[in-house]
Amino acid sequence: MPDRIEVRIGEYGSAVLTGSQLTSRDVDRLRVLQARGRLGLDRTPTGWRLKAGATVGLLVLDRIRLVMEPKFAISGDMLMDWLAYALGAPAPLPVTSRRWATGPEGYADLVAAALLEQCERLLREGLRRDYVRRQNLEPVLRGRLDVAAQATLRYGQLDKLHVHAFDRETDIWDNRVLGTALRVARTLSTSPGLARDLHTIAEAFPQDTPPDAALRALDHTRYTRLNARYLAAHTWARLLLRGGGVTDVLIDCGTAAGGLLLAMPALWEAVVRRLTTDATASHGGHTATGGSAGITVRGDLGITSAFRPDVLISLPGRDPSERTLLPVDAKYKRYDRHGVGAADVHQLLTYSAGYTPNDDRHAVIVHPRAGGQSYRALQIDSPRGRLGNIHVLGVDTHTHPQEAAAWVGSVLPLHHG
Known part of the structure; x- marks a missing residue:
């Protein structure tokens, strides 16, 4: 097999490949990744157009080595x-x-x-x-004699003994x-x-x-x-x-995908989960366990669904004997360049209504950015009064994680409730 041609694509970028650069096996593997939202593959008159999503890393195909580089945050x-x-x-x-x-x-x-x-x-x-059990042929008895093997393989001879013994290996x-x-x-x-x-x-x-x-x-x-x-x-x-997955496995018919791919949204969720846990620990906060019920939707054509924020932080309330919940959602989006979308506003308002007190509703969005930390607070009002507050935290990913955690702890709404 000749050396593979290297194709490099930036995050959310694309590349045009000739028909001969992808084998039918390559197309099948890329279709599996496409079905899982890792990338896009479209047929063109001369070949294929490959579109990278929020996935970075390396994929080794039959004729090319596809390198997807992190570009966003x-x-x-x-x-x-x-x-x-x-x-x-x-x-x-x-x-x-x-x-x-x-x-x-x-x-x-x-x-x-x-x-x-x-x-x-x-x-x-x-x-x-550690001790490993072995079946050995020994000149002296060591461990347990394998009577069946001794009788059928040595025919009663005792110059060598079939034994089961444990050795530290x-x-x-x-x-x-x-x-x-x-x-x-x-x-x-x-x-x-x-x-x-x-x-x-x-x-x-x-x-x-x-x-x-x-x-x-x-x-x-x-x-x-x-x-x-x-x-x-x-x-x-x-x-x-696992082929690079933080929380998921890229598997194709039981075989590893032949590369190392990292879904950046999954990574960001894992980062935010630890960031908020570290940031609130000194204030008596901790991540709520799975026992906290999710928000449930019933009555839709017999389908029942439930959803939860990426992180639920349990915080001490004004009364030391009571605790309140703070929902936090990780958004791998460019909220350093444009406003929070309506769908995300609705989602965070639902979380605040489901988990926080009626008179003091809060929810948090954490997104990545470059060039310094950023914080802004959205107040959502209605003709009948305040619906809730959404705190938008932009974490500078050019800083060290421990510094980012300290900053998150300084701006999170930790004393409401």
Whole structure:
């Protein structure tokens, strides 16, 4: 297979491809992504027009490597900081980020570098070992004798014994999933230095686990004091094996989509969830659990539906024994350049009516922007009085997440109720 042609598209941009640049398999995979709202694919007289949405990253097709670059709010050099913040994982060291920051794949190489950094740390500390059951042929009895195997395979001979024994080995799930993720990361990277380092370190990890099995193992992993140091490495491994999804998996007939794609609205929702949680913690606030009922719609042709804001913050009220709820919605929109749309106003008013006191209704929109933080408050009135207040927070994604969280805490309406 000759080297793939690289096609680069900015977020919400488009590119025209000739008919020969996409195989029928490529078209099928792109149609799956199109059905999930990740991108657009239209037929033209000479080929195809590919439209990028709010998805960034790398997609490896049969004849092209499609690179979709972040353009809207979170710049490429800050993307990893915000992604690490949303995932609760340590950001790659600055020297690691700079090493591959200018690579042709950008986001994909940086995620691979983050995994590499964590795996190098685990190797320096020593990989975790645990007892693994093995069926061995031993000269002496060690463990439990396999009577059936001894009788049928050795025919009564006792010079070698078939035994079941437990040995402390590194060939355990905690390490095997990392070996698989390193192998996947190597196939996505075109940076020779990074690919070489990934290949070298992968040799130290067991690698006989298919990606889908590794992902299932990660989803069922529980962390204790024995494997807590693996959490960061597993976080980056999970991201790679899921094809980049923060909350969803890009799957095509059970096979990974062959790339690393990140849906920016999903990332922004995860960012806002942590931002508001961190911002309100010092004021006694916390994220409301799933037990809070959503707003329910009934009577529409027998269909019952429910919806909730992206985040519900529980805050102490004027009476210490009571708490109030503050609905917060993450909007990955250009509300730094134009006014809040009518649909979003209606949505936030519904949230404020459903969750906040009748005499003091508030709701919050958090959107990304570049060039400084911004705050404005919308007052929605009717002939019968105030309907509610919508606080619009523009978070500067060129700042560090911790600084943004402190600013959000300073402007949120935390003392109403």
